[in-house]
Amino acid sequence: MLKFLIVGAGGIGGYYAARLLHAGHDVVLTARGAHLAALQEQGLTVQYGDEVWSFPVQAMDHAGVVARYRPDDFDVVVVTLKSTATETMLKELGPWLFHGKVPVLSLQNGVDNEPELASLLGEHRVLGGLAVRIGGHILQPGVVEAEGPAQVIMGEWPVAAEPGSRRALLEQLRDEFEAAGIPTTVSDNIRYELWRKLVINNGVNPLSALTGLDTQSLTHHPEFQKIVRGMMAETVAASKADGVNLGSADLAEMFELISNFNAIKTSMLVDKEKGRPLELDSIAGAVLRRCSQMGIDAPYTTTVNALLMHSQTASDQSA
């Protein structure tokens, strides 16, 4: 059995934590505020389809982790924060993590989290990863709802090296995740996989937050689906700045995947409804920065990003 530290156990982290706890692993969760208080007092409850799982959990804030544990007490640290929280987390846990050897696996959307982790810890400590075909959200403090097969794709950051300890750990993690009911693939090129996921996220997340529509409504709408495809095409173009070279087949595959998946409220729409910070800079911003670097126009992403930033400013002013 393995010992996991799941950093930022909200929709995604809470769901995977429940699967791992159910399989008998030792899991420590980090959270804050009312969600943390509920986890400590009532435990973690996950609603998945018709099933409801409840577990008492070890949950604490980041100061609690630093006070109670050494980094190498854990076999792996899994980061399931929003990208907007990665920098703060590195201030809170970075110096503690720095003095250990434990690998850190990011399961966040976006292509800039792993480089941020690697800039402090070194690439040899970082595992890239993503959560695919899952919708998962905090319903109320201590309670998470999740849907979809909830796959994980992960790999050595930035690409697979010679066989070594990180590869061995990834294979062990894959086997343990599979046994826990988490379909998992180890990729030799995780940066490519992260960019493919960004095609989906830039395609639907900002537009869903702007319109209030779920992924099915957007991808099956005669006009909105053109915008989704446009934002996906701009993400494909942006990937070249990172030497990833996605192509039209990736766009077609990612559009198929999201348009045939459940009608999901994207994580950005949920954040918008709850008045929380949006992962806009790490999704649309990441695409726009690369396009601008290459001198390419990205009119769909520019427009949706600007409208969403404007609506955020307007709602901040009226709050």
Ligand SMILES: NC(=O)C1=CN([C@@H]2O[C@H](COP(=O)(O)OP(=O)(O)OC[C@H]3O[C@@H](n4cnc5c(N)ncnc54)[C@H](OP(=O)(O)O)[C@@H]3O)[C@@H](O)[C@H]2O)C=CC1
């Ligand atoms: N939700 C989804 O369906 C999917 C999400 N993803 C990606 O997975 C990642 C995680 O998303 P999601 O699970 O929705 O995120 P959530 O917002 O549900 O969970 C993150 C949790 O981390 C907490 N947190 C933030 N900062 C700190 C801190 N400094 N100390 C302790 N706790 C902290 C948050 O608390 P607080 O609320 O107080 O900020 C929240 O409870 C994102 O990158 C997202 O894009 C990928 C696939 C699907």
Ligand SMILES: CC(C)(CO)C(=O)C(=O)O
């Ligand atoms: C679009 C979706 C649900 C795909 O898994 C996602 O990644 C998100 O909501 O952030």
